[in-house]
Amino acid sequence: MNKLEYEISIFGEASLLIQIKKEPSDILLNWLLGCCDHIRSTLNIEVIHTYNEILLKNLPSDELITIKNKLPEILSSQVVCKQVKSELYRIPVCYETAFAKDIEAYSTSLGLSISEVIRLHTSVTYTVYFMGFLPGFPYLEGLDKRLHLPRKDTPARKIIKGSIAIGGSQTGIYPQESPGGWHCIGQTPISLYDSLQEPPILLKAGDRVVFYEITAAAFKSFKN
Amino acid sequence: MNIESLCTIINPGFFTTIQDNGRVGYAHLGVPESGALDIYSYQLGNAILNNDVTVASLECTLIGPSLRFNTSCHIALTGGYAESTVNDKIVTFNKPIQINKGEILKIGRIVKGCRVYVTVSGGVNTPVILGSRSYYSPITTYNSLKQGMQIPIGESNFKRELKGAKIKVKKLDNYDQEGIIKIQKGPEYKLLSHSQKEFLTTQIFTISRLWNRMAIQLEEELENNLGSIYTSPVLPGIIQLTPSGKLIILMKDCQTTGGYPRIAKISKEGLLRLSQLQQGNRFRLSVI
Structure with a gap:
């Protein structure tokens, strides 16, 4: 999952949208869950995902750009590839x-x-x-x-x-x-x-x- | 619970709910955000009474409620405008109003805007469910106030010496003029043709009879062949375009995900204005 292509865009005044150019799959889901967890724990913000998108919600508007710039590093972290616990x-x-x-x-x-x-x-x-x-x-x-x-x-x-x-x-x-x-x-x-x-x-x-x-x-x- | 610190709903009005800043941190479980629609007026009410910023208020729609206070307290009325009385004496909006034990507050038909907020010193103290008191059934048992309900009130922070303090109130009235609401492009905006984009910014839009805390559907339709998209995250303020051409603006009680193209997003300021508009009101859109 290293060569994952995605696009980060500013969505309204307080959110960022990450769109991943890939069809839904179990592997993609595991990556999405890893990313959401990692974004939540490093930035302490509200995150949701769907099939191939991640939305960061209710961000302080003056930090939008800073957070947008930080995201590629967070998304490329090895932590996000660990197997997510499931029941x-x-x-x-x-x-x-x-x-x-x-x-x-x-x-x-x-x-x-x-x-x-x-x-x-x-x-x-x-x-x-x-x-x-x-x-x-x-x-x-x-x-x-x-x-x-x-x-x-x-x-x-x-x-x-x-x-x-x-x-x-x-x-x-x-x-x-x-x-x-x-x-x-x-x-x-x-x-x-x-x-x-x-x-x-x-x-x-x-x-x-x-x-x-x-x-x-x-x-x-x-x-x- | 101290039985005196309650207010009794004599008449719930047309549609009155309890609202605060809404639910944060549960969207990934499919839980809507909820919270006061006209968040400015909600916050203004709390500021006037020196309430904590998270304290809950009543959000009244179209026709206000009648309440009896079983305790002395202060209240503030903010938002749109409705002729309102305390024991039959007309009261002023955007100022602290003293209420004596047993007095009755009556809020009439809302004639300016469509939503009025009733803030009580100490706030409405119903149970917090998933981080908020905001009504959203079935997360909360009720979806609106009912006749005979007893609503607990929290402890007041209001101090007499604050009486002279001044709060500047932003003018957001003239709600029913054909004003401009600003939008930002949504993720699927780029799928629209030149003439479809032009339609968005030249058309005068009208709010249809389908308008509530979840969404506002517009009368005007935009012919398209965009189809649907993968179910994707959505937010309050998003304008969805359905295959049949309907434009739907999502409001605070909206779902967390949706499958219609998200062509635009209403600005924060625009959402405040929209939350005071009702069926038949008209507006234009302009892209930031």
């Missing part, structure tokens, strides 16, 4: 139609049986690339190509908390009730967000997720 979470999902309002229409659109959809969805280890959209909403990478389906033309007004959904090449978990355009193929009884915990959010970028199938009865016993 593996096994997340139970009920794929029964009462918990998966779109699974029938979704399977039909793909020309797959429901059991084939469940098999493909549970056979992959996903990577949490970053959080966005809603507090604690993980963007998961690794969805089997056979499960890719463009998001709905008209978003649903209400997607319930814990829904496992697919939009395009991405799959994610709704940590709270929200409108949304993704196809709901299941629901987890696990809560991803609790503001009284520190950290308040179960998953973090870099973590791995595996889904496993549970019955409606098991779902209810999880809740209790």
Whole structure:
């Protein structure tokens, strides 16, 4: 990852944007996480990353240029290449139609049986690339190509908390009730967000997720 | 909790929330920034009452609330303007106002701008969640004040001898004129054609009926074939351009990431002005 090409630009009065000219990958993610950590610890500022961008937020406007000039050195440090610590979470999902309002229409659109959809969805280890959209909403990478389906033309007004959904090449978990355009193929009884915990959010970028199938009865016993 | 140091919401008004400087340090978990939209008026209120700069206030939108104070304290009203009374006597904006125990503050319809801030000496003392008291559901239980709620008030720093101190108030009114709002180029600005760039700086824009603390959608549309981008970081003030041509200005409660091209970013000063504009108000954009 030494020959990484990137561009740093001033974005508004108080932020800097680093755009990396590379497609998302596990290697790039590891580098992004290393950079974010290193920027946070050396400059003590707020940093977020997505697929191939890093944003430095709320910087003092008179230090923008100084920080911009410091960044190449920080980004080229060997520290950013160390393997980032990650946890593996096994997340139970009920794929029964009462918990998966779109699974029938979704399977039909793909020309797959429901059991084939469940098999493909549970056979992959996903990577949490970053959080966005809603507090604690993980963007998961690794969805089997056979499960890719463009998001709905008209978003649903209400997607319930814990829904496992697919939009395009991405799959994610709704940590709270929200409108949304993704196809709901299941629901987890696990809560991803609790503001009284520190950290308040179960998953973090870099973590791995595996889904496993549970019955409606098991779902209810999880809740209790 | 001392039961006397509370104020009671008799009528919550149209949409009143609790706001401070917002949440810092949680954006990487997908948590919006939130915080007072007209941050200048919010800070002015705290300055008038010698409050700590992080103390929370009430942000009132369009029609203000009625509150009963169960303790004597000082308050300040800042931001737009609404005829407001304490026990039916009209009070002045941008000055400390003394409130005696049991008195009722009524804030009317906001006629200048669209947001008024009610600052209380000692501040609104609701629980801090993820570093802030700013309302944002479901991080906070409520998304706006409800009738009958009891809001705790913190300990006052206000001193009589500060009464003579003068604070100069910046004039930010004439909110509804067709004023100029400054923008900086966004990361995807370079994808726009010459005529699309020209549209941005020559058009008079109108705020549509879709305007809230999360985003302001504009009436005017900009035809384009930019498509979407990889989901990328966004900030309050960013102007997104959707494939169908809609221009969306993100405000403080916006998401932390988005997939629409970020063609521009409203300046800090411009955001203050925008936070006092409402449906039907018009403005122009100019690139810094």
